[in-house]
Amino acid sequence: MAAIPVQQWTQPGGARVYLVESPAIAMVDVQLDFDAGSRRVGADQAGLASAAAGLFSKGVAARGSEPALDENALGEAWADLGAAFGASAGSDRFSFSLRSLTELELLNQAVALAARQIAEPSFPADVWQRDRQRLLAQLKESYTRPGSVASRAYGKAVYGDHPYGHEVTPASLERISVADMRAFHAAYFTRCNARVSIVGAVTRAQADGLVAALLARLPARDCAAAAVLRPVVEVQPLQAARELRIPFDSAQAHVLMGQPGFKRNDPDFFAITVGNYILGGGGFVSRLTEEVREKRGLSYSVYSGFSPGRHAGAFTIGLQTRPDQAAQAIEVSRQVLAKFVAEGPTAAELKAAKDNLIGGFPLLIDSNLKLLGNLSNIAWNDLSLDYLDNWTARIAKVSAADIQTAFARKLQPGKMVTVTVGAAP
DSSP: OOOOOOEEEEOTTSOEEEEEEOTTSSEEEEEEEESOSGGGSOGGGTTHHHHHHHHTTSEEOOBTTBOOEEHHHHHHHHHHHTOEEEEEEOSSOEEEEEEEEOOHHHHHHHHHHHHHHHHOBOOOHHHHHHHHHHHHHHHHHHTTOHHHHHHHHHHHHHHTTSGGGOOOOHHHHHTOOHHHHHHHHHHHOSGGGEEEEEEESOOHHHHHHHHHHHHTTSOOOOTTTSOOOOOOOOOOOOSSOEEEEEOOOOSSEEEEEEEEOOOTTOTTHHHHHHHHIIIIISGGGSHHIIIIIITTOOOSOEEEEEOOOSSOOEEEEEEEEOGGGHHHHHHHHHHHHHHHHHHOOOHHHHHHHHHHHHHHGGGGSSSHHHHHHHHHHHHHTTOOTTTTTTHHHHHHHOOHHHHHHHHHHHOOGGGOEEEEESSOO
16 A cells, blocks of 8 residues: 655644645645643533634634624635635544635635634624524433433543533533633634644645644744643543433433543554454444344444543443343343453454454545544644554554453453433333
């Protein structure tokens, strides 16, 4: 397979830039990530990062001879350019995305408009009042869905007081003001705090100028002298098993069970990836599906997965079943997990998993957008620049012993949280 050369450098302003040149089509995709995810927000204002992300497209402030733009004017401006720009907030990072043709005049206009939105959002109060009512209605509606009830209870039980487990509530939304959004923006959106990933038909020199223009309106601070972002506490391991049974009038019982897993940059990542495919990530060929669905007919689907981030994301087994079968489905799942952690995979399971993962790897990088997602993963998690070049080789090297050792280090089947919503108490 041809290599995917990743170029990396740091700009004088402190932004770290990652580039993959892809000249096949005259387009460029850019992702800017800031350490400003929901983990940077206190529990009393849970939802602030996502709320701010929603308002970045609702207006930019006036500056000098440049007039203010409301959400309608912004939408029309992007449509005229044939380009796309958006903002989103996750647990760890706050991201902006830009997609544009590389025709110089259009690209320069798109970059200039994106720079205004990144640095000078107006956070209109009237729009926030409208959006808050919509979010409150969505939140109220989610309380009627057993899956949402289970997810909230599960997150709180697994993560405890860690920000990963903070729950957005009507009260936390009511406490968020546009002044809070402006303070959040001023605290975290700086050139020093940016990691920029670029895939497209641009050279390194063009990419460097593009990034400089995108960040030009943000505060210029001395990165060495800038205050270090406050550290976020680590996710604490569970000390004992815990069961939560939440009555709910639903045809299916929703079950989530698990515990904190591992960080994304953990050296066990590849062994865990192969092992989880065998355990419950491989769909109909996984052990959990074989034991829970095929042999016993307890659930239409059952899965397992890890969600690693800057902190230890959860390992989760999830399924839905008839309420009267919930206890049996949980017990079978626990037995399958305990056996897998104790014994690891068989030789046949290991070969099938590696063949599937290696064979499917080209599908992970078959478009510029997918490649951008992988590049931003490298940038955000400080992975090696040859990570994609060595991905299939690292998968191929995983042994049954590697998987057994990694799972034994990461999971304690006797200390799992189990949340059941819908079964009788």
